[in-house]
Amino acid sequence: xxxxxxxxxxxxxxxxxxxxxxxxxxxxxxxxxxxxxxxxxxxxxxxxxxxxxxxxxxxxxxxxxxxxxxxxxxxxxxxxxxxxxxxxxxxxxxxxxxxxxxxxxxxxxxxxxxxxxxxxxxxxxxxxxxxxxxxxxxxxxxxxxxxxxxxxxxxxxxxxxxxxxxxxxxxxxxxxxxxxxxxxxxxxxxxxxxxxxxxxxxxxxxxxxxxxxxxxxxxxxxxxxxxxxxxxxxxxxxxxxxxxxxxxxxxxxxxxxxxxxxxxxxxxxxxxxxxxxxxxxxxxxxxxxxxxxxxxxxxxxxxxxxxxxxxxxxxxxxxxxxxxxxxxxxxxxxxxxxxxxxxxxxxxxxxxxxxxxxxxxxxxxxxxxxxxxx
Numbered sequence: 001x002x003x004x005x006x007x008x009x010x011x012x013x014x015x016x017x018x019x020x021x022x023x024x025x026x027x028x029x030x031x032x033x034x035x036x037x038x039x040x041x042x043x044x045x046x047x048x049x050x051x052x053x054x055x056x057x058x059x060x061x062x063x064x065x066x067x068x069x070x071x072x073x074x075x076x077x078x079x080x081x082x083x084x085x086x087x088x089x090x091x092x093x094x095x096x097x098x099x100x101x102x103x104x105x106x107x108x109x110x111x112x113x114x115x116x117x118x119x120x121x122x123x124x125x126x127x128x129x130x131x132x133x134x135x136x137x138x139x140x141x142x143x144x145x146x147x148x149x150x151x152x153x154x155x156x157x158x159x160x161x162x163x164x165x166x167x168x169x170x171x172x173x174x175x176x177x178x179x180x181x182x183x184x185x186x187x188x189x190x191x192x193x194x195x196x197x198x199x200x201x202x203x204x205x206x207x208x209x210x211x212x213x214x215x216x217x218x219x220x221x222x223x224x225x226x227x228x229x230x231x232x233x234x235x236x237x238x239x240x241x242x243x244x245x246x247x248x249x250x251x252x253x254x255x256x257x258x259x260x261x262x263x264x265x266x267x268x269x270x271x272x273x274x275x276x277x278x279x280x281x282x283x284x285x286x287x288x289x290x291x292x293x294x295x296x297x298x299x300x301x302x303x304x305x306x307x308x309x310x311x312x313x314x315x316x317x318x319x320x321x322x323x324x325x326x327x328x329x330x331x332x333x334x335x336x337x338x339x340x341x342x343x344x345x346x347x348x349x350x351x352x353x354x355x356x357x358x359x360x361x362x363x364x365x366x367x368x369x370x371x372x373x374x
Contacts, residue, residue: 033180034281035289035331036069042334045294049084049336050343055355056087059362060237060275060323062095063119063134071327073119077128079326083336088359089132091366092116093211093237094140094168106142106152113139113159120163136165136366138211143169143199144190150202157206165366166209168237169196174215178246179283191221197228204232209365211275215241216255219262226269233271233365238278238325239311240266244285252285260310267314273365274320276311276357279304280329280338288332295333297340308345317353321361 063072080087100111116137123133137160141152157164171190174180190196191212203210210232214222219240226234242259244252266272279300280288286303288295295303312320322342326335333341346354362368 033283034328037327037330042294042330045296045334045337047297047336047340049086050297050340052084053086054343055359056085056322056339057135057359057362057368058087058090058324058326059321059366060093060277061090061326062093062097062328063116064095064097064327069327071330073122073128073133076133076326077123077131079330079335080131081129083334083339085336085339087131089135089363089368091136091138091165091362092119092134093138094170096140106145106149107155109140109142110152110155110159113137113156113164117160117163132369134163135368136362137163138166138168138209138366139164140169141167141199143167143203144193144195146195146198147202149199153202153206153208164208166211166233166235167203168211168213170213171218171221172213172215172241174217174243174246176246179215179243179248189221191218191225197225200225200229200232204229209233209235211235211237213237213241216243216259216262217241219259219266222272223262223266223269226266226272230269230271233273235273235275235365236266237275237323238281239276239307240274241278242284242307245283249285256306260314263310264314267319272315272319273361274311274315275323276308276320276342277323277338278325278329279307280325280332282331286332295337297337297344300333300337300341301344304341305345308342312353312357317349317356318361320357321365322357 061076063076065072094109094112096112098111098115099108116134120132120134120137122128123131139156139160141149141156143149145152153167173188191214200210212222212234214236222234222236226232240259240263243255248255278284279286282289288300324335324338329338342358346357
């Protein structure tokens, strides 16, 4: 087997050639700390699905068309189809994609919801497989507008129709520059500001969810917010952001304990649910993207099992949902390997717990297809 290219650079694409011919076709340049996928490297490890009949709702993925990195319906459908897993539906989560080019700044994110609703309709054609892609849409709105965010939410609800289910705010922030995962870091203390709480209250009034991407060091703020707004359904992303880089790299056991304590306090609040995934992001310190070969599902399961087990033991499977976090995590492992790893971890769970974590919790919280079975 030949050693794959380790530069991480993507070969020049047809899109780039077209842009040279048509320079007006500019795509956003995003300086993300998360690496791009390397198809040749990923192809070195392939696996058939362990349980191909197990229903899966991918509770968290993105779609975008960025400079040098396209991940739209076709790319997502390819990952699903090649994996062989039974992905019946997915939840799209904001990633600052396809914002409107004009109009007031507060309303430009409505374009993301409009775009994804179109993708959902495209997926329903059946030409891209049987998965109900973007069966729920989580958009992005500036909750620091306070009560002023209400008309923006109304526009998003109209743009998303029956698919719009909530808003995500990526508040992940840390004073150490080595601890960074967001292209646009958030200001500190955002979640406990009066304006943010007032904006979040507008979500609760509309029965919309609030997804939050925060690091383990910020979970106390999430707890404060959840206590202030007990009627708001909060969904904490990426296992509560356990850290493994910068100052957290050398004292992993100590910082894991701090993560567990913070997560355990959140777990006492019934209006908080947890997405389990995101382990491919470099910020968690696993280093999957640094290997000569990508991990197989056994290696991946062994590495993340303590985190998955802790999440489920604290929240219960009925408040946990597995997520792919693709294409972000695609820099570290393939789609099929990830779902096999989750299935290895859940092998000895009860049927009810397995159904909940892989599909049922996401269906309930995001109200997927309340009148029909998928």
